[in-house]
Amino acid sequence: MTQTAPQRASARPQPVEVALVAGNLPFVIRTFLGMSVLGIGANVFGVVVVALVVAAMNATANRHQLTVILATTGGVVLLSVLVGVTAGVLVQRRTLRWLLRGESPSTADARRALRMPRDMSVIAAVLWFTGGIVISAVAGAVGEDATTTIGIAGGIVIAGLSSAGITYLLIRRVSGPIARLALASCPPETAPVLGVRWQLLLNWLLTSAAPVLGLVLILTAPSGKSHIVGASIVVAVVALVLGGASTALAARAIGEPLRGMVDVLHRVGAGDLDIIVPIEDAGEIGLVQAGFNDMVAGLRERDRVTDLFGRHVGSSVAQVALRSGVTLSGELRDVVAVFVDITDSMRRTRDTDPVEFVGMLNRFYEIVVDEVEGAGGLLNKFEGDAALCVFGAPVELIDAAAAALGAARRIRDRVFAMGEVEVGVGVAAGPVVAGQVGTRSRLEYTVIGDAVNEAARLTALSKEMRQHLLASADVIERLTGSEGEHWLPVGSVVLKGRDVPTDIWTA
Structure with missing residues (x-):
């Protein structure tokens, strides 16, 4: 079934009640403080690498040069932390505003x-590059040679x-x-520029390849420098830890x-x-x-249509019709018709309470529906206190008669009970015209x-x-099984509107 754009949009999760999830202050505080702490922790790896690079490149520096460079590095790190948290x-x-207010975000706020x-x-990268320029400039200003300054x-940059x-x-x-709340209001529509493959590659370059380049930088320091072996071991350990942690985080985000x-x-x-699956990613996984x-919503819609079709033609017939693709357009079919009617219903409507009468009708129809559908027939229509049932359309039966x-006998017996x-x-048999009739708005x-x-x-x-159950000889002649053992002839009668007698049978 083809869905229009509004239908597809409605199939996705509707915006959640943000106030129930994020309207309490502790949640917001934990989230932003947690990001700040983790951001600082992530930069500790870089600080360690920088400190080791400085140590390896400045073993011959005098006390004044080393003090100035280290003091500058410490000041830059502290300032970067303050600026980074504030900028974030x-x-x-x-x-933070819509979280604190418990409001559903707009599309722009969700994307932000x-x-x-x-x-x-x-922000972290900009601060690091800015700090690198400052520290390198200070190193050059206190008299460090060009090789040392470039190495620092x-x-x-690598850190x-x-x-x-x-x-x-x-x-x-x-x-x-926060991402889940945003995606509930703004589901992803298109694939991102950098898909999962490129994100994993970029992650490897930044968190695994870059530390290894730092290690290479230390190992290629001029021969006059010292602490190279110790610094290299520490940087190698940092590279392994950083690469493992980043791989674990990336794998968890996908897995x-x-x-x-x-x-x-x-x-x-x-x-x-x-x-309804909560959308947790703005990229391919979110798509x-x-x-x-969308698929599950389509399945629900299909089940709803199937249910409506089943109520229209009967559930068992609907299932077979949907599987076989039987057309419901006009066609000539050979069927067996069963007509069931309550005796003396007009008097009952006068003498019975309306609620009780409707309840009785519903119990009567439940028997009819159960037996007809159980035998593969179609309960074609209800006509007041009567029902027209058809066997052989819209789905053919091997032995419709x-x-x-059999269904007629069981209906009579259960109603009597x-x-x-x-x-x-x-019960009668013969050719009929079967199909959809009506207008565009009502079929x-x-x-x-x-x-x-x-x-x-x-x-x-x-x-x-007072026979309760009669069938024409045409129906009996169509029997191919043992059902005929239950039926006996009762004579011939000229039915209203006919000129020739009809042989009738009863059970």
Whole structure:
């Protein structure tokens, strides 16, 4: 079934009640303080690399030079922390605002919140590059040679790249609740420029390849420098820890949503369609989650249409018709018609309480529907206190006569056992025109032909003869199984509107 754009949009998760999730202050404080702490922690790796590079490149520096460079480095680190946290809060102040107010974000606010990991990592990289320029300039100003100054600058650049990479992954992990709230209001529509493959490659370059380049930088320091072996070992350990942590974070960011998708796919396979997957990613994984929600919404719509079709033509017939693709346009079919009518219903409407009468009708129809659908027939229509049932359309039956006669007997027996009403049942067979009739705004599947009229005449006759169940000889002649053992001939009668007698049977 093809969905229009508004239908597809409505299939996705609707914006959640933000106030219930993020309207309390502790949640917001924990989130932003957590990002600040993790951002500082991520930059500690870079500080360690820079300190080791400075130590390796400045073993021959005098006390004054070393004091100035280290003091400058410490001041830059402290200032970077303060500026970084402040800049992060300012950039994401609108995110903080709708979280604190418990409001659903606008599209612009949701996109801004989704940029939080990128914004924080960019701020970290800018601060590192700025600090690198300052520290290198100070090193040159206190008399360090060009080789030392370039080495320090290179080490700071490499440390900044690694810190930016790990900051992105950590902030992305911590800001997951905010991302889910934003994506609930603004689901992803298109794939990002940098997909999962390029994100993983960039992650490797920043958090694994960059520290290794720092190690190479230390090992290639001039021979006059010292502490190279010790600094190299520490940087190697930092590279291993940083690479492992970043790989674990990246794997978790991809693995958890995929495991969740596997679980919900199993639930859908088991028939549970009341599932909405929370969208947790603004990239390809988020598109998969949004697409899954669209798919499940389509399945729910299909089930709803199937249910409506089943109520229209009967559930068992609907299932067969949907599988075989039977057309519901006009066609000539050979069917067996069963007409069931309550005896003396007019008097009952006068003498019975309306609520009780409707309840009795519903119990009567429940028996009819159960037996007709159980035999593969179509309960074509209700006509007040009567029902027209058809066997052989819209789906053909191997032995429509046996199915119709068996259902007719069971309906009569169960209604008699119910003890509330008496019925007359007529069964006839013959060609009919079957198909959808009506107008563009109102259609009904029905059958029109002499077999239907004959079944109605036999029903009226059965109530007069107190036989309760009559079938024409044409139906009996079509039997191929053992159903005929239950039927006996009762004679011939000229039905209303006919010139020739009709042989009738009863059970």
